[in-house]
Amino acid sequence: MTIEDFAGPVAIIAGGLSHERDVSLSSGRNLVRELRGLGVEAQTYDFDRNLLHDLERDQVAVALPALHGQFGEDGEIQTLLELIDLPYVGSRSRACRVAYDKGTARELLRRAGIPVPDSVGLSAQTFRDIGATALMSHVMDRLGDRVVVKPARGGSALGVTGVDGLGALPSALVGSYAYCEDALIERFHDGIDVSVVVLEGDEGLRSLEPIAIEYEKGHEFDFSARYTAEFVSLHRPDLDDKLIAGLGEVACEAHRVLGLDDVSRSDFVVSADGTFVLLETAITPGTTETSVFPFACKESGTSLGEVARTLLERAVRRGA
Known part of the structure; x- marks a missing residue:
């Protein structure tokens, strides 16, 4: 059809x-x-x-x-x-419910052998009942002095804070709890942000060209920066072909492990030595004018409209 x-x-x-x-x-x-x-x-x-x-x-x-x-x-x-x-x-509703929770999705990816950041999940209830003083030093002992705090469910960097040192961690958690009652505290990994869009067709999965994302200094965790052209730049990462192919393979594997359908976007941090961690896999990649998805389509020799049309045709053939 x-x-x-x-x-x-x-x-x-x-x-x-x-x-x-x-x-x-x-x-x-x-x-x-x-x-x-x-x-x-x-x-x-x-x-x-x-x-x-x-x-x-x-x-x-x-x-x-x-x-x-x-x-x-x-x-x-x-x-x-x-x-x-x-x-x-x-993706179907059942897969979405699993993949949307960062802690659950991350554990599934880890069990599948996909490298993910070491992290700790902490609910607002536990934070209130146990108290920051009793918890924070133990968290830092495990994860190091530099961490990233983010809501366990949500996107677009809302409620996400980079933390450098014990003193800033409690306020970062409070900010995260404004968006979700569960927070994820993860070890900070230094490197370049690279995202890979995966498309599913009748012949299986394929990854589009990986896209590197650079934010103006000070706007790395800024919600508005992700949708303001002057604060964010997208380009093909300067990585060797073997590493680029590896990122694509891992993104496809994450798509399979989480049971997703049609399209996903996996976000990596790639370190200078070529190692990487998968931060999360997005169920519904953004399609704004500054989003990775449209740019990846262009870099891969197609367009967002052509890809969307193909996915729509496939959905109709598949049925409800």
Whole structure:
């Protein structure tokens, strides 16, 4: 089946109620623009109480969720689409619920032999009941003086803080708990940030060109910097071909281990000696104008619109 055979419009589901609503809307706008440029009848639907009614009213043929964070990557939108038997691009709800939790996903990756940072999970309840004084020195003894604190569920660097020294750790945790009741404290790894997008087709998995991400100094953990061109630059990493191939293979393996479908993005830190760790694998890669996904498509000789169209066609063939 090709895009011309669709009985109804393509729904790009964006917005929602999470902290990443604005990013999601930007992702959705870019997808609609790209698809319409290829002649695809695509339109945006917000994640609200009218969503299911609107999808059924318009006889939507297939959906592509562009929701980030809660409700978009935690299995909620996927569950709703499965309930109404609407074909959609992306991972099934059960896989999303597992992969969205960074601690759970990281343990699955570690067991599969994929290098991940050493980390400690700490809930807000434990932090309150046990107290910072009793916990913090033990955390630093295990992980070192430089750590990264992040919400166990969420994305776009919201609630993420780089910590250098024991004194700053409690406030970083409090900031993380504003976004999620569970935090992950991980060992800091120095190196370059490299992301690899994985696509799934009828012939299996393939990785797009790895993309290096550089942030202006002081904006490494800044939410706004990820979506402001003057603070972030994307380019092909200056790494040898064997290492680049290795990153692609690990990204594909992470996709398989987590049981994901269609598309994912794995984020690495690559050290100067060529070793690397996998920080996390995103279920719904961003598609804003400053996101890795569109840039990786271009560097790989295609476009975001062409890739999205292929994934939509595949979703329709697969069915709900």
